[in-house]
Amino acid sequence: MxxxxxxxVSVVDQIRCDRCDKEVHRTESDFEQMTSIGFDAGYGSIFGDGNRVEIDLCEPCLRATLGTWLRVLAPWSIDQMPLWQVWTAVGRPLPIMDSQNPGRFMHPYRVLTVQExxxxxxxxxxAVYERAHAGEFIFLSSPDRVDDQRYPAFQLDERLDKSLxxxxxxxxxxxxxxxTLLWSFLRSPQKIYAGLTAIEMLLGGMPPQYxxxxxxxxxxxxxxxxDEEISRVRW
Ligand SMILES: [Zn+2]
Incomplete structure (x- = not known):
């Protein structure tokens, strides 16, 4: 019982950029683009032992100040494979076979070039481009080259629920x-799916209560x- x-519960309602003073309310789309850094300085820190260091920056100010050193990666180079071990451990559907190397598994979150x-x-x-643009496949574009596209490999898996x-x-x-946001949603473990990702669900994985x-x-x-995810990221 x-x-x-x-x-x-206290929530951050508004963030002000420390450099340009731009203020963004949590209901505005720019809110997600604010970067907040905060840490407690450790022993011997140049900021003074135990002091709190904080900054909030909007995107233009982040780029203007740290831009030279920022690593901006294409979505497919982000190393995000949190559920891989879980997947194998709990006997989820087997990963995709790699036809180039029979016997080796293709990672379900891997991405392929258009040629592959x-x-x-x-x-x-x-023909791949055409099918992708007709809404049959998801493709990701590189941040600096729109014609450089990658295709998530799970879309070739025969267990895929294509209509879904x-x-x-x-x-x-x-x-x-x-x-890019769709790709990130697909790879995130969902509480409502008992911790499975949407990709795992699309490949036939199922929480017990289903x-x-x-x-x-x-x-x-x-x-x-x-729908919920779209309304969350869209504003
Ligand atoms: Zn700013």
């Missing part, structure tokens, strides 16, 4: 939310989560 009470996609699908790179994937892509297109549901009911729940 749990007895519930209500407690006030074309080789797998036995079609031309142009198409519906997700369609929702993101309609909401005008970037495929056992009694029909495939349509599962799809509905899945798409509700997608």
């Amino acid at each position: 749990q007895l519930k009470g209500i407690e006030a 996609m074309a080789d797998h699908l036995k079609c031309s790179p142009e 994937l198409k519906q997700i892509i369609q929702k993101y297109l309609e909401a005008d939310v970037s495929s 056992d009694t549901l029909t495939p349509e009911e599962r799809a509905d729940i899945f798409l509700d989560v997608v």
Whole structure:
């Protein structure tokens, strides 16, 4: 038995850039783009032992001050594979086979070039572009070269629920939310899926409480989560 009470929680409501004084409220889209650094200086620190060091910067000021040293990476070079060990440990669907190296598994969060996609699908790179632009595949564009695209490899997995994937892509297109944000959503463990990622769900993974549901009911729940995610990142 749990007895519930209500407690006030303090949240950051507004952030002011320390360099240009620009103020952003949490309901504004720029809010997510503010960078906050804060740490307690350690022993022997040049900031003085135990002092608190803080700064909040908007994106233009972050680039103006630290830009020379910032590492801006394409979405596919971000090393984000948190669930890999969990996946194997709990007997989730097996990763994708790498046809180039039979016996070796292709990482489910790996991305492919258009040529690799074309080789797998036995079609031309142009045909891959066309299918991607028709909303059949997700593709990611490099931050500095739009024509440099990568395709998440899980889309070639035969266990993929293709119709569900198409519906997700369609929702993101309609909401005008970037495929980079879609890619990051797909790889994040979701509480409502008992810690599985959307990719794992698309490949047939299922939390125990979904056992009694029909495939349509599962799809509905899945798409509700997608809608929620879109409204969260969109503002
Ligand atoms: Zn600023």
